[in-house]
Amino acid sequence: MRGWQTKPLEEVTYLAGRIGWKGLTAKEYTDTGPLFLSVHSLNYGDWVDFRDANHITQERYDESPEIMLQANDVLICKDGAGIGKTGIIKSLPEPATINSSLLLIRAQKDLLPKFLYYALSSPSFQRIVQERIEGATTPHLYQKDIRQFSISYPSLPEQKRIVAILNEAFEGIDAAIDNTQANLAAACELFESHLNSTFLAMAHNCENIPLEDLCSKITKGSSPKWQGINYVEDPGILFITSENVGSNKIILDKKKYVEEKFNIKEKKSILKKGDVLTNIVGASIGRTALFEIDEDSNINQAVCLIRPKKEKLSGIYLSIILNSPFFRRILHENEVNNARANLSLKFFRELKIPTPSTENQRELVSKIKTLEEDTFTLQTLYQRKLDALQELKQSILAKAFRGEMTQDEIAT
Missing domain, CATH: 3.90.220.20 (DNA methylase specificity domains)
Structure with a gap:
């Protein structure tokens, strides 16, 4: 240059x-x-x-x-x-x-x-x-x-010229980024607001039934270390911990396995397809997902297993309702904060859930899924726009520090 x-x-x-x-x-x-x-x-x-x-x-x-x-x-x-x-x-x-x-x-x-x-x-x-x-x-x-x-x-006058051009170019780009971020936040808030109002209305208009009357099992897992059981490579028992339980999704980017004898010692927490898992310890308390994996699996002590009675309660309905702002607030208000925040099994057994008919549960899940997909589409579009704007900034910076910066080029 x-x-x-x-x-x-x-x-x-x-x-x-x-x-x-x-x-x-x-x-x-x-x-x-x-x-x-x-x-x-x-x-x-x-x-x-x-x-x-x-x-x-x-x-x-x-x-x-x-x-x-x-x-x-x-x-x-x-x-x-x-x-x-x-x-x-x-x-x-x-x-x-x-x-x-x-x-x-x-x-x-x-x-x-x-x-x-x-x-x-x-x-x-x-x-x-x-x-x-x-x-x-x-x-x-x-x-x-x-x-x-x-x-x-370059020289100080040339630095001053480049900085002035970059400032002008980035002012417009940053304004577009701010607007896009606001739109992205609004899309998320709209979905959350819909969930909140839906379940708040249901809490007032439907029968609220304790989970223990709607489920065949509410329990939690244990630590392999306490049982003298080791982690192993696959094959073994797929071991689900709180980091694997996302909001309405099981996250298995990093699978963990334990020795098969864990399922012999901890039969009560062997997972079945259709179980609902919710985190009961630490920062991710209340994060809930439906388990639909066809693999021998178990959980640790930070995860609660809830097995709905299908004739009374839909698993995906329960997962959505526990992830809603209305119920997340209830869960956090009932944390017991000793060394680490946690929720007890007793709390979940006594937790009252608005329970419409299973047909109405299915209809509600379908509507929420449609809204969730629309929201995701909007979020994806806004995120792509943000990525493109950031790439544009980097492209302009790259040109500036190759000594190729002119006002006319930036304007176009």
Whole structure:
């Protein structure tokens, strides 16, 4: 690229991260004081957002002057799930610093801050990031490596021109992204609202019957470790845990198997097609799915098995109703929070379910399935649009950092 220079980042920027022994724990967070930023602050577009920031004491802030943030500083995530994410500080609402997952990169005299931000966000730089972490057990960017990453840049007037073009182009794209995200959220909310109003009305208009009167079995599994039973490769007993129970679907991306003797010791929780499974421990409490797999299977202690009497209760109806906002709220209100949130089998046996005739249950499931499919179609369309808009941004950035940026090209 004619007129452009290429240098290591350390020659044209100031870089600093939190020193390991100065790391903070959540116990040290305070209600007021300097802001303490994490990768969450890079989740809301170009500008660093302070809505999720914690606070620390003035003393802890003062001990790390090298990472006291300033307006126009660029931040990059160097480890964890958000590795490679970037953000630029527009202004500081109050003094702020960063946690150990972020790195401060401050433009020096040869770089405009926004040009630096765009350069670090560009496909070429992000490709370098991915190459460095590929194959790593724990992805991490080391500060010493980042210092040596190359950055190409033109004169300051040309940087200013490129930044102005990118700002204008991205303003329109970001507005389209915001509108599409709002439409995507609205589609989800509409479906949730329909479910909520449907089951709220049913709770008032139908007979509400305890689950134990509608089911032949309500039980839970146990831990193989408690039984002295090992995990094995297939063949074995398919072992369903809470991570396999999604909302109205069984997730088997990673199948687990235990020794066949588990089904001898734990006969009560052997699964049958048509069983309803719901999570009763931890963050996924209430997530419910119909089990329709034709394979010898069992469950652990975090999953409740509910076996409906077919002449009284449809399994898919029960799965949908337990996943509805109305019943999720009931489930969460009845959590017992000891070391870990959980729901008891007694709670499920006594849980009253609005129970229309089985024919009406089938009709209701059919209507909800149709609405769910329509909602999914809308979500897919909006997600494709979001993906296309993000790809467009990356395409424009790639062109800019190949030195091919002109106003006319972006306008078209």
